[in-house]
Amino acid sequence: MLSAERRFLMELAENLVGEEGRKVVSIIAERGEITDEELAKILQKPTNEVRILLHRLFESRILKYRRERDEKIGWYVYFWRLTDESAETIYTQRKRKVLEKLKKRLNYERQNTFYMCVNRDIPRLTFDEAFNNMFKCPVCGAILEPYDNTAIIKILEKTIDTISNSSS
Template identity: 25%
Template structure:
């Protein structure tokens, strides 16, 4: 289901011919752009143009790596599922709003159509043309609002179901992102804690060294003084 929605996003942004790129892009790891170009049967410049258009909406991210042997840079691309779904959701909401306006208009207004030219006019414009087609001179007939309304409502229902599924997918993706964020935070905190522990151990060792050195000297001096005193006492006895 997620793959279907991502393909819809690609088609909206770069056209039907670029739809297969949604299958090649990964949301977990970055994919080499030369590999994408090869699988699509396109040149690297054509592939980059497609990816740049998608990137303009923030739906893909990239990292670049330098080829040490050749000296040029290669881009690796990754799909941003959450942003792609949010982008599609915004488009669907606008479509649903537009359909709602059309349904409201059909339910409250009368429309006229030229059966020869298949051009429709609202009541105001039909009146301006004396209910006669300016192209062929045919008299307008009333549009069948019932049939049009039925089709509009059917499309509205379909889009609302799709929106509900997207909301569900968004919920799943947000959970994944949140878990990843918590994992990275825990990892950072652990690394921070480990560094602090190492620093404290290093400090303790340093303190022990500085504390031991003067004690040894004092002991040595004390031993020397003590031995001198003994020697003096021995001399006096003699």
């Protein structure tokens, strides 16, 4: 793997799970393949914590694994390695995922009317929630007033636009 790609994976891993992510990528890059237990030993962390980390990196397509059944202990051993996808593919996939999330959120904002307590002691409520509470705050009993989400919609639209038009 090119070192620029490796650097990209390390940065991405750090963004996702913090400094530990960078370490994991660098260790696996050096070793080629590693099991959960081996990695836990190197990081001096509990195996279950390391597994959570590995799965998050897997979900983000940074890592891949193969598994083998250990006949002695009777369960599967996972061997982790770095993805062979290009940085560009991973980047494009991530971009698509982020856009999907933002668009969902935008639809939610557009399709709902919101209400807010005048005392601002609760998060905003949807129309249905406000209706069920007879337009009174469930905490302090004050009257609920309509909440204008135009600013949120504008920010979402702008962010979606920026990300859609960013390179690759």
